[in-house]
Amino acid sequence: MxxxxxxxxxxLALCLLGTRxxxxxxxxxxxxxxxxEAGSDDSFNRMFERDKDDLRELGLVIETVxxxxxxxxxxxRRDSNRLPPITLDAEEAAALGLAAKVxxxxxxxxxxxxALQKLRAAGLPEDVDxxxxxxxxxxxxxxxxxxxxxxxLACRDxxxxxxxxxxxxxxxxxxxxxxxxxxxxxxGHWYLAGWDRDRGAERVFRLSRxxxxxxxxxxxxxxxxxxxxxxxxxxASWAGETADRSARIRLxxxxxxxxxxxxxxxRELDDGxxxxxxxxxxxxxxxxxxxxxxxxxxxxxxxxxxxxxxxRAVAKG
Numbered sequence: 001m002x003x004x005x006x007x008x009x010x011x012l013a014l015c016l017l018g019t020r021x022x023x024x025x026x027x028x029x030x031x032x033x034x035x036x037e038a039g040s041d042d043s044f045n046r047m048f049e050r051d052k053d054d055l056r057e058l059g060l061v062i063e064t065v066x067x068x069x070x071x072x073x074x075x076x077r078r079d080s081n082r083l084p085p086i087t088l089d090a091e092e093a094a095a096l097g098l099a100a101k102v103x104x105x106x107x108x109x110x111x112x113x114x115a116l117q118k119l120r121a122a123g124l125p126e127d128v129d130x131x132x133x134x135x136x137x138x139x140x141x142x143x144x145x146x147x148x149x150x151x152x153l154a155c156r157d158x159x160x161x162x163x164x165x166x167x168x169x170x171x172x173x174x175x176x177x178x179x180x181x182x183x184x185x186x187x188g189h190w191y192l193a194g195w196d197r198d199r200g201a202e203r204v205f206r207l208s209r210x211x212x213x214x215x216x217x218x219x220x221x222x223x224x225x226x227x228x229x230x231x232x233x234x235x236a237s238w239a240g241e242t243a244d245r246s247a248r249i250r251l252x253x254x255x256x257x258x259x260x261x262x263x264x265x266x267r268e269l270d271d272g273x274x275x276x277x278x279x280x281x282x283x284x285x286x287x288x289x290x291x292x293x294x295x296x297x298x299x300x301x302x303x304x305x306x307x308x309x310x311x312r313a314v315a316k317g
Contacts, residue, residue, distance in 0.1 A: 008034040012051050013060055017081065022065040022073025145207040148183070150214040151192055155180045158225070160197070160217040166209050173211045178203070179221045182228065184235040191238070193231045195223050204238035238282055247280035248298040255294035285310060 011032045015023060029035040029044055038044035052074070056062055061080040065073050147163065154161045161180055166173035179195040189206055196203040226234075250273045251259060260266065265277040275298070278284075285306035288295050297304040 004034070008032065008047075009051055009054060009058075012048075013055055013076070016055075016060070016062060016074060016076035017078060019075050022063070022067070022075045024071055024073050028074070145190060145210065147192075147207050147210040147214050148190060150216070151180055151207070152183055154214070154216060155182055155192075158221055160219055160221070161214050162217055163214045164211045165205055166211055173209075176203075176205070177217070178205070179223065179225075181225050182231045183207075184232055186235060191235045193234050193238075195221070197222070202234060204235055245280040245300070246277050247284065247300060247303050249276050249278060249288070250274070250296040250298060251276050251291075252294040256291050259288075259291065259295070289314070 011034070012028065015028060015031050023031075025045070025048060028048065029038070035044055035048065038047055052062060059081075060076055062074055062076050063080075065075065067073060151161065153159075159180075160177065162175060162177050164173040165176045177197040178192070179197065180192055181194045182192075184191050184193065189208065192205045192207060194203065194205070195201075246264065249259070250269070253268075253272050253274055259276060259278060262278050263276040264279065267275040269275055273296075280300070280303060285303055288297065288303075288307050289310045295307075297307050
């Protein structure tokens, strides 16, 4: 439904921008397929008035003109709807170039590449390479999860969704009813932040743990969507970026270098193990599980129990 309306608005905008004289409702109805399919004149009139208002809210200047016969027509003059020239300095162009390049593995790669070409034509000199200062490193945001695209569209259109989600410490997935807020990438993994209707609280879901299809649901959101800064803070906390305590672990001497980089204290032991003190926040248990038998949690007890539960869930398959 959202795509059909967007196509209808685009067709109406093109008609109004492409004409040199005002077009009547009758002429517009005959020119746009969606209007031809309207069941009645009343249905068409309601649809046309809504579309006209929506285009005006989007910034299109639509003029209403009455001819000598009293017939009302509509048009959007190009000079009234032309944007000012776009100028980009080298740093701005480089930032936009990198933003386009990180989407190379997503289905948006074609659109991003096309947008970059238009930006180059609009203000980026041909002799300026937007990637020149970053030639040794090529930033990427991998998007392999099938849930990414439907969730991105649901976040954009503010549509509730339903999906099956497998928690790290659960053997079987459970169904979740979510009002999606935003998608964020942390440490190479994509997360969805949103409102979990079943639990009546905000939650963060790792996309790699979503199983099956993401299904859209009708209806509006029941809670306000937080600003983007708040959403990112929520994802950071749930992804383990925010730590308010310390944990003590044993780590094999030749393993776990990412953990060593986070450690606030390291003590060598005599049996091929080291004892580390590391920041402890939400998500640490999931991270420790990734190191398998090279890590043993000493304290706190709840962290040790969470790691054991996750390992048992993995063992059960």
